[in-house]
Amino acid sequence: MPATATSSRQASLVALRFGRLAAMGTVAALILIAGVWGSWGTAQHVMLTKGRERGTVLVDRCDGGTCTGPYTPASTGSTARKSVVIEDTVAVRGGQTYAVVVKPGSDEVVRSGPAGILYSWVPMGGALLLASVVVAGGLRRTRVAWALAGSGIALLTAAFVTI
Template identity: 55%
Template sequence: MKRTDLLLYARRAAMGCVAILLLAAGFWSSWGTAQHVLLAKGREHGTLRVDRCGDQTCTGRYKPEGSLPARGDMTIEKSVAVKKGAQLPVVVKPGSSELVRTGAGGALHAWVPLGGALVLAALVIGGGLRMTRLAWSAAALGGALLVGAFFTL
């Protein structure tokens, strides 16, 4: 085996590892929130009325479904679409006072880090691995996820 062939294989292996690392990090970052939306059966559901928003979170009064009493000062991650007075369908993260938005908008918003990772990995796949069709597919999937989250919120 020639030295140039060995360097070519090493470059492809390194770029493959970078692409896999980007996708794994995007999935892991998304799963922390997405698990509460996708696996919501058996969790406490309700509605949040947004009272105030800070730099990172919004707080408000939470009214659970059923006969449980309402609670105040529950927090949700701030997004562009959250405004004071808005009513949001939410699920409670177990053992905390944090809420996660449910429905299609909440599910797509939870997967936004994976969408960004797909777009970044597409650059590595296309440029470093020279797999242009796979790169365009990853970029299209990531872009569709990001655009879908933007329009559903």
């Protein structure tokens, strides 16, 4: 083969490799951004509690994906409520009392404390696991993929254990 055919073939292989790396890197980054986006909606209320109403809720009724119960304030400036709404998840059981943070401007609450923080970051744990597959298969970076997968598994396991 002439030298120009070989160099042109090598150039096209380099371009294809760069395109694969760019595409898979973008997909992995988007998956991780989506994980943060999905987690931050709840995590911001649980992690940034300064100035927010904190207290406890005694769950007395669950139906239709939500649970309700009376709210007892624990922070200054917080007011008692006859009924607040908390999402009915594996982290909430009827008859139990939970430490919660009130979402501003509503009667919705989210769990606080270590269990609430870890549970709010569960979507990020799933995103880490999914991104690890993309990084391993698309970018062929197995060490980075194992680190992402290990982080995701650790986050999901910690959330499961604390809940």
